[in-house]
Amino acid sequence: MNRLTRIFVPAVLVVALLGVAGCKKKPAPPPATATAPAATAPTADLSASPTSISAGDQVVLSWKTSNASDVSIDGIGAVPSSGVKTVTPTASTTYHLVARGEGGTADATAHVDVSAAPAVAVPTNTMSAEEEFKANVQDVFFDYDSFDIRPDAQATLSHDASYLASHPNIKIVIGGYCDERGSSEYNLALGQNRADAAKKALVNAGIAGDRIRLISYGKEKPFCTESTEACWQQNRRAGFSIDR
Amino acid sequence: MRLNSRFLVTALLLLACIISIPVAAQDWVRTGSNLGNERIRIAVADFKPASADPQTPSLKAVFDATLYNDLGSAGIFDLVSKSFAPQATPGSPQEINLAQWSADPANAAMVAFGSLSVANGRLMVYGWLDDTHNAANPQVLGKQYNEEASEDMARTVAHRFADEIIYRLGGGINGIAETKLYFISSRTGSKEIWAMDYDGQNQHPITHLGTISLSPRVSPDNSRIAFASLGREGWAVRMFSLELGRLVAFPGGSASGSNQSPAWAPDGNRIAFSSSRSGDPEIWIADANGSNPRRITYFKGPDVSPTWNPRTGSQLAWVSGRTGLPQIYIMDQDGSNVHRMTDGGYAVSPSWSPNGQFLTFSWNRKYGPGAPGGQDIYVMDIASMRWEQLTHDAGNNDFPSWAPDGRHIVFQRQMGGKSEIWSMLADGTEQHQLTHTGNNFMPNWSWK
Known part of the structure; x- marks a missing residue:
């Protein structure tokens, strides 16, 4: 919320100022034409495409002037008399081109709306990394009161390991989980053994042990809270997540 | 007739065996956990209000209920229910009629009693424990407490007096009312x-x-x-x-x-x-x-x-x-x-x-x-x-x-x-x- 207001308030101010400036300019042309009978007055045209983007996207500015010897765009500097340039504004911006010639001065503006700023852009990227991780590194499940890796879990762990091997910068947390039966203390220890069994399998498959952190949740953070075997099976697991 | 009686005896013996198994099992647990197998029958008189301070009735109610509950849950007493106990509220050893407490239906071997008063923000409690079968020298315990007058302290004083009684009658094992x-x-x-x-x-x-x-x-x-x-x-x-x-x-x-x-x-x-x-x-x-x-x-x-x-x-x-x-x-x-x-x-x-x-x-x-x-x-x-x-x-x-x-x-x-x-x-x-x-x-x- 704060960040949005921080972007929008200056943007609104810029637009307002330009509006005021535009108003002032309008009565100006008559004296210009009056004082320059010899030289032709310059013309200027500036456009942006697209005019509304998300932060991080590119915008193409194109401009054309005539009868100008000195052309510049605020914030970019001197530019040729006509041309095209790609910009990446991070906030809503009004580009202001000034063309000066013997016949006087002309200017043109182009406004670009930049929406919902970096705040959205960054999570969008990590969400997809998170989703990719979840899709490729799957949790493994255990038999009752056991921390032995089952054959089906072995296959899952091989797949998990190959993804982790191809993404060496990812560190992970393995959470050990247990069903609701039995004592909290014993289940914390059992959950630790489950997380450790999953870690050992990954290490055996070539993943460096120092990329892996273990936390047992015992029966403190169940995925499912019904007292059925289906639910208990959901809760007897080693769960993987990215370590941040 | 002879066969019948032999059968009856066998049946009775079998029955006795069946009944005695759980009872025996309870015995070793009760002995080893200091509960003992005999409970002392004890009565608790409501304490006598000894002042007119407006705080007295509410603190007395807390004290009476706490003391009764402490002795009842101690595990070593057979507590006389309030409905069997005499209505009397003896405030001192001079005021108690022990025969009244040892007679039917109370049948108490021990009786705890005393007085409670509030004055100048202080809670004063006098508590006694008497042996009803020792008319010549009945007093087992006499205690006096002087604490700040509050519900918390009324409860605490009741716990202390209960623990004194439990310690004295429970084989020298400290009570748990203050734990x-x-x-x-x-x-x-x-x-x-x-x-x-x-x-x-x-x-x-x-x-x-x-x-x-x-x-x-x-x-x-x-x-x-x-x-x-x-x-x-x-x-x-x-x-x-x-x-x-x-x-x-x-x-x-x-x-x-x-x-x-x-x-x-x-x-x-x-x-x-x-x-x-x-x-x-x-x-x-x-x-x-x-x-x-x-x-x-x-x-x-x-x-x-x-x-x-x-x-x-x-x-x-x-x-x-x-x-x-x-x-x-x-x-x-x-x-x-x-x-x-x-x-x-x-x-x-x-x-x-x-x-x-x-x-x-x-x-x-x-x-x-x-x-x-x-x-x-x-x-x-x-x-x-x-x-x-x-x-x-x-x-x-x-x-x-x-x-x-x-x-x-x-x-x-x-x-x-x-x-x-x-x-x-x-x-x-x-x-x-x-x-x-x-x-x-x-x-x-x-x-x-």
């Missing part, structure tokens, strides 16, 4: 440590950590609570000072993985706990200041929930999953002399009785996928390994903890989706629910 229970409650949203009086009064939070805290264990001198809580690196054994009202350092309790289920040695100098710092959860012992952690067990699988023999301070019972389902074991504190105590099922959460003779623990003897049977509290005689089931057909019962008098056990009962704290006598009788708000877990009885 505390520490437990986990999630009633504020996160699992925090709470405390209450032994009778469920005065429930209040101790920690406000906002994470998950488990397994509170109070030090033998009531100054600190060791417990486990979840942090970024997993579970750490942490230490809360009741004197300072804040956490204090316990460096040996932190290591990546699970460090949990602490237990104080009876000398207060060492703490046993479970730690997975070697890769596998094992029993470790550290000094009480958190230094010098050393490993005691070397078994694959979970090793957790140690408890010291409070009498010797040199043995531990704990839970090991080395053969599959968790079982109770005992060992010397250096890890030698390991003995398995339970013969199967799912056995967890041992607590060692104050006299060193018994273990109490939670046991599901029929545990297995789809198997019937409940998780109940049991008591086992260590020397003979015979056991007795204390709870029956009432939810899942776990985390029993002995009271310092050896006569009481507090435990956690989960029933109907709710978990609450209950207490009972060590023979399984007189079960009382102590908490009624939110979910409450893992009670621990203070050492004194």
Whole structure:
């Protein structure tokens, strides 16, 4: 919320100022034409495409002037008399081109709306990394009161390991989980053994042990809270997540 | 006729055998837990109001109810119900008519009585205990209390007087009316440590950590609570000072993985706990200041929930999953002399009785996928390994903890989706629910 207001308030101010400036300019042309009978007055045209983007996207500015010897765009500097340039504004911006010639001065503006700023852009990227991780590194499940890796879990762990091997910068947390039966203390220890069994399998498959952190949740953070075997099976697991 | 009578005798003998088995089993539990097999019949007179202060009636009501409840739940008395007791309120030994209390229907062998007054913000209580069968010299006990006039102090004074009576008539074993229970409650949203009086009064939070805290264990001198809580690196054994009202350092309790289920040695100098710092959860012992952690067990699988023999301070019972389902074991504190105590099922959460003779623990003897049977509290005689089931057909019962008098056990009962704290006598009788708000877990009885 704060960040949005921080972007929008200056943007609104810029637009307002330009509006005021535009108003002032309008009565100006008559004296210009009056004082320059010899030289032709310059013309200027500036456009942006697209005019509304998300932060991080590119915008193409194109401009054309005539009868100008000195052309510049605020914030970019001197530019040729006509041309095209790609910009990446991070906030809503009004580009202001000034063309000066013997016949006087002309200017043109182009406004670009930049929406919902970096705040959205960054999570969008990590969400997809998170989703990719979840899709490729799957949790493994255990038999009752056991921390032995089952054959089906072995296959899952091989797949998990190959993804982790191809993404060496990812560190992970393995959470050990247990069903609701039995004592909290014993289940914390059992959950630790489950997380450790999953870690050992990954290490055996070539993943460096120092990329892996273990936390047992015992029966403190169940995925499912019904007292059925289906639910208990959901809760007897080693769960993987990215370590941040 | 002859055949008939022989048949009758055999039938009677058989019947006697059937009846005598559970009775005999109760006997060894009652003897070993100081409950005894004979109860003293005691009456408690309502105390006499001895001042006109407006606070007197309300404080007297608290005092009378607390004293009656303390003696009734002591486990060694046959308490005369109020409806059988004489209506008299003798305020002093001169005012009591002992014959009135020893006669039908009260039939009291002992009677507690006295007076209570409030003056200038002070609560004055005079309490006596008389032996109704010793007309010549009946006074067993005479006590005087002068405290700040408040409901809390009225309760405290009643507890003190009750404990004096229990100490005098209960074989020199201290009463527990002034002891505390520490437990986990999630009633504020996160699992925090709470405390209450032994009778469920005065429930209040101790920690406000906002994470998950488990397994509170109070030090033998009531100054600190060791417990486990979840942090970024997993579970750490942490230490809360009741004197300072804040956490204090316990460096040996932190290591990546699970460090949990602490237990104080009876000398207060060492703490046993479970730690997975070697890769596998094992029993470790550290000094009480958190230094010098050393490993005691070397078994694959979970090793957790140690408890010291409070009498010797040199043995531990704990839970090991080395053969599959968790079982109770005992060992010397250096890890030698390991003995398995339970013969199967799912056995967890041992607590060692104050006299060193018994273990109490939670046991599901029929545990297995789809198997019937409940998780109940049991008591086992260590020397003979015979056991007795204390709870029956009432939810899942776990985390029993002995009271310092050896006569009481507090435990956690989960029933109907709710978990609450209950207490009972060590023979399984007189079960009382102590908490009624939110979910409450893992009670621990203070050492004194």
